[in-house]
Amino acid sequence: MAVYTEVDDADLRAFVAGYDIGDLVSAKGIAEGVENSNYLLQTTAGPWILTLYEKRVAPADLPFFMGLMQHCAARGIDCPLPIRDRGGVVIRELAGRPAVIVSFLQGMSPRRVEVGHCEPLGAALAHLHMAVADFPMRRDNALSVAGWRQLVEQSRPRADEVAPGLGDEIAREMDHLEPRWPRDLPAGVIHADLFPNNVFFLGDRLSGLIDFYFACNDVLAYDVAICLNAWCFEPDLSFNATKAIRMIAGYRQRRALGADEIAALPLLARGAAFRFLLTRLYDWLNTPSGALVKKLDPLEYLRKLRFHRSVRSVADYGV
């Protein structure tokens, strides 16, 4: 749920007039993209998305994100295409914030993940990894091991408010993962947040990937591990190996997974669960209760983390 910034209608009309996208006929704030304010614009030429970047997206990162979406869209990835204004500019300003108009993508995010979603998801992820191989820009992953250490230190003192013993458990997990974290696997630009709400389907067809604002350079198989966490658990948090098998099979249709990447999956999945546990825990402890943001339950990821910890080999994922 979002829309933090209200935009004056006259300012908005003037802003849209700077583009060759038809005349503005409507603008609705939409509940999409937790970190930014998003408006669905209707113009005489059709629908478009306007995003105002709130403080969690660093303005210095915007050229990377815009370049990445342009690069991907040009290579056939169904992702939002940033639109240039009449002067060729992509990143403009509206209501005191960086503002971008992107193309509208058809489709809806699945509220319930079905097995049938997982193969197209894996294929789209691999397609993305192949498409960005020649993307020239770079962005470090602020939410990898060094960032986790910081989050552990910030949250540990109050973590037991969320679950007894959680403070010690995250400290132990950190100590386990840090020295073992794989660094020599094939790397590139990853999406890093490809949850169901960031993937659109039209019926069974995957029609779009959105929300590239965590994209960064990291190990490619880590993106697979994030999707294992985000797509392959049931609402009761049991692991669904069929979903994992389909997702990985879909991935392999487009990109081969090396033996080293496969062997690393349990550890990568454990790290991915830990990353979302840590950020949710931090937000849980630090978001004022009156904020218009839905707090996500950190314990969901604690349970996923414990599952990955129990895995004996990659065969437990069905691979």
Add this chain to the structure above:
Amino acid sequence: MAVYTEVDDADLRAFVAGYDIGDLVSAKGIAEGVENSNYLLQTTAGPWILTLYEKRVAPADLPFFMGLMQHCAARGIDCPLPIRDRGGVVIRELAGRPAVIVSFLQGMSPRRVEVGHCEPLGAALAHLHMAVADFPMRRDNALSVAGWRQLVEQSRPRADEVAPGLGDEIAREMDHLEPRWPRDLPAGVIHADLFPNNVFFLGDRLSGLIDFYFACNDVLAYDVAICLNAWCFEPDLSFNATKAIRMIAGYRQRRALGADEIAALPLLARGAAFRFLLTRLYDWLNTPSGALVKKLDPLEYLRKLRFHRSVRSVADYGV
């Protein structure tokens, strides 16, 4: 800010397939209509609005609201037209709630009311009052004098938490208004909530009226008085007589105001300010601080109420 109910995408596709409105290609929760969940649907035939009615709208009132919008739309009022499904049904069910699809209206609500908005607003209000003259259904105004008395009693004990002396002030106001409230003025169906966020403009042209969910039978001039409150004060809460003059002039283009209606305006405006003070006060005292609803400041309407109380004659409104 709204969207309370999340809808499963498969359920939504099946729901939309029941209508002859094209194939569903997208659905976004929109931040519009405080009381209900609203989705902007895109189909192959264009945009539509899906509303799920939350508990503040009584299901028994829905036939009145739907009939009213159909009646108005048929008489040339730019308002949402409820769409019949393939079986001719308007009020259906989705996600366990009454659900209706209505036509999409172009335009945007003004964030800042300009003088230029007020004449078209008055004209549209009068047009509405004329159009509903032969509407056969009836709905009492639950938020008129009897309802105020109830709200006063519920809020008085804690009203001083909001402003010192407020409890006594609302009790005195109630005692003043109750015996004097005009009942013999021309009556009919009024919108009763025609705030700027419920009126769309495309440039200078008024393009739509929405949110008929407070519409009811009452004195027509009371609707004018509500608009005096909602449109004719500046952000610093000073009264802008120019806006009032234009609004009333616009109204008179379409419907004559009788001498009795004009004479009653100061009292009606006072009552209208009191009504919004009371409901905001009640919500202020009774909404949990974590709720995803923006609480509106009751003191804004206390100040407006005091202004109307200071008015000596209708000439102070510029009439």
